[in-house]
Amino acid sequence: MEKTFVCIVCPNGCTLHAAEENGVISVTGNRCPKGEEYAKAELTNPVRTLTTSVATVFPDRPVLPVRTSGAIPKDAIMPAMRVIAGLRVNHAVACGDVIAENFMGFGVDLVATDDLRV
Amino acid sequence: MADYDVTVIGAGPAGLAAALAADEKGKRVLLVERAARMGGILNQCIHDGFGLLRFGERLSGCEYASRYVRMVEAAGIETTLLTFVTRVEKKDGVFHITLVTKDGVRTVTSTALVLSTGCRERTAKQVGIHGTRPAGVYTAGTAQYYINILGEQPAKRVVILGSGDIGLIMARRLTLEGAEVLGVFEAKSTPSGLTRNIAQCLDDFGIPLHVSHTVTRVFGDARLEAVEISEVDEKMQPIPGTAQKIDCDTLILSVGLIPENELAETLGVTLDPRAKGPVCDQNYETLVDGVFVCGNALHVNDLVDYVSESGASAGAAAADYSGKARELAELTADGGFLYAVPERLDTAGDLSKTVVFFRSREVREKSQVSVSVNGETVFTKKYQRLKPPEMERIEVDLSRVKPGDRVTLELREA
Ligand SMILES: Cc1cc2nc3c(=O)[nH]c(=O)nc-3n(C[C@H](O)[C@H](O)[C@H](O)COP(=O)(O)OP(=O)(O)OC[C@H]3O[C@@H](n4cnc5c(N)ncnc54)[C@H](O)[C@@H]3O)c2cc1C
Ligand code: SF4
Numbered sequence: 297m298e299k300t301f302v303c304i305v306c307p308n309g310c311t312l313h314a315a316e317e318n319g320v321i322s323v324t325g326n327r328c329p330k331g332e333e334y335a336k337a338e339l340t341n342p343v344r345t346l347t348t349s350v351a352t353v354f355p356d357r358p359v360l361p362v363r364t365s366g367a368i369p370k371d372a373i374m375p376a377m378r379v380i381a382g383l384r385v386n387h388a389v390a391c392g393d394v395i396a397e398n399f400m401g402f403g404v405d406l407v408a409t410d411d412l413r414v
Numbered sequence: 415m416a417d418y419d420v421t422v423i424g425a426g427p428a429g430l431a432a433a434l435a436a437d438e439k440g441k442r443v444l445l446v447e448r449a450a451r452m453g454g455i456l457n458q459c460i461h462d463g464f465g466l467l468r469f470g471e472r473l474s475g476c477e478y479a480s481r482y483v484r485m486v487e488a489a490g491i492e493t494t495l496l497t498f499v500t501r502v503e504k505k506d507g508v509f510h511i512t513l514v515t516k517d518g519v520r521t522v523t524s525t526a527l528v529l530s531t532g533c534r535e536r537t538a539k540q541v542g543i544h545g546t547r548p549a550g551v552y553t554a555g556t557a558q559y560y561i562n563i564l565g566e567q568p569a570k571r572v573v574i575l576g577s578g579d580i581g582l583i584m585a586r587r588l589t590l591e592g593a594e595v596l597g598v599f600e601a602k603s604t605p606s607g608l609t610r611n612i613a614q615c616l617d618d619f620g621i622p623l624h625v626s627h628t629v630t631r632v633f634g635d636a637r638l639e640a641v642e643i644s645e646v647d648e649k650m651q652p653i654p655g656t657a658q659k660i661d662c663d664t665l666i667l668s669v670g671l672i673p674e675n676e677l678a679e680t681l682g683v684t685l686d687p688r689a690k691g692p693v694c695d696q697n698y699e700t701l702v703d704g705v706f707v708c709g710n711a712l713h714v715n716d717l718v719d720y721v722s723e724s725g726a727s728a729g730a731a732a733a734d735y736s737g738k739a740r741e742l743a744e745l746t747a748d749g750g751f752l753y754a755v756p757e758r759l760d761t762a763g764d765l766s767k768t769v770v771f772f773r774s775r776e777v778r779e780k781s782q783v784s785v786s787v788n789g790e791t792v793f794t795k796k797y798q799r800l801k802p803p804e805m806e807r808i809e810v811d812l813s814r815v816k817p818g819d820r821v822t823l824e825l826r827e828a
Contacts, residue, residue, distance in 0.1 A: 302610055347461045361562065377591075410477070
């Protein structure tokens, strides 16, 4: 299997070529090792960091921005949005605070990416 | 004596970095912001990818802003929020700054000034689309504000005009929030956003990108009902017979950003028609002595890290401002460049690490950028690929430049 795609890890946006032969994946076009890691994941288990917002109970600040502290499987992104739609923040939060621990069992947390001063 | 040594107008990432740098030099600094909180446009940028160069991490825009806001708060820099600067005048070498708050109007004086007022978005009026003006037509930044700050999502079926980065980011954001994004249409033959944003915002969600297409008409009275899309030729003129109608309730415009220069203009600052911001030297000082400019007010940046860098340089230079006369030489970029900044070099100042930012006019393979002084090449750098959406940064030793020298930036095939 051969695949060409753009590395999204950093602004360089290298064009990566990944080829799989007998279970061994070789990557070219990457300017750094992170690109190789990304290409291998894209072929085996594509993952993404989710950035979105959670509703709050405060009319002045109706939403709090959040992200997953690490990447989660790409096909779990839309299900994750449905879980997040059910959450409500009802207390003051500092940037970096955990909103949901071990989010959906993926081993990463859902963390606030902004202060919520109330 | 003036009330402040340095007054910084706008507390986005550029202004925050400028205020910190001036404060570090022990100056009396005032930071003015019209919004209720510091951070600028980053407060609504909840997606990640910010700060890789500056912090070595992939932060979201608001996380990046928080870090700087905390530094400014820890330094105890005087800040005035919900304060709009309506006017600046230079009298006897001192700036008189009119501040408007809900409590009234007051004037402060300052020895130097940093303009970090950011940029604004091009609107429907500036693109010239025919038809009615129904509700449901927003700029990408306005849509971002509705969703990420107000927590409202009014769109169901969305068409995006323009492939700028904010439009791409909003295509993904709207999809995550349950809207159906029918496509991104770009009049030019190449996308204007970063390649990685096309990959992670469109390709990941199966959103099609159509280059050489534009919106030629909008339909609907109270609310948008449909748009007409046409193919365009190389001159960006619609090709007859290619029109198709697409039903949608929302049209998002992502057709470009322009530096915000209302205040600069009232000060009589000369603007660069290519970069669309003030002409400045390597210390980000404009052609009006004592007025410095940074961030998106200078030229539209694609990486916030460079915004902070220019802010820190401008703030430090404003702190050192002494009113001593400059001796300027011109730095001109040839037609291969969309623009390059700075446009001037102060030969009385330090030129050993001159930072030049530029964009190429077109997508080009294997190119060489060179800098020459009076026809003699003093710097070259090769690029595999140059694209207008991706701003490049070079650092050049130009200490040999004297007033009246001809310094040129050239782009050719390598
Ligand atoms: C809608 C939008 C989305 C963007 N998204 C991204 C992105 O995803 N990634 C990215 O890297 N870049 C993005 N950018 C570019 C982004 O603006 C820069 O990365 C960076 O935030 C610019 O910083 P700045 O400090 O120059 O301007 P800003 O962050 O715009 O800050 C300017 C500040 O000046 C204040 N101000 C202006 N005029 C006055 C006045 N007269 N008196 C008092 N205060 C004033 C404003 O209120 C504002 O807080 C976006 C830009 C826009 C417009
Ligand atoms: S391969 Fe490395 S340098 Fe290239 S885009 Fe990916 S992370 Fe960046």
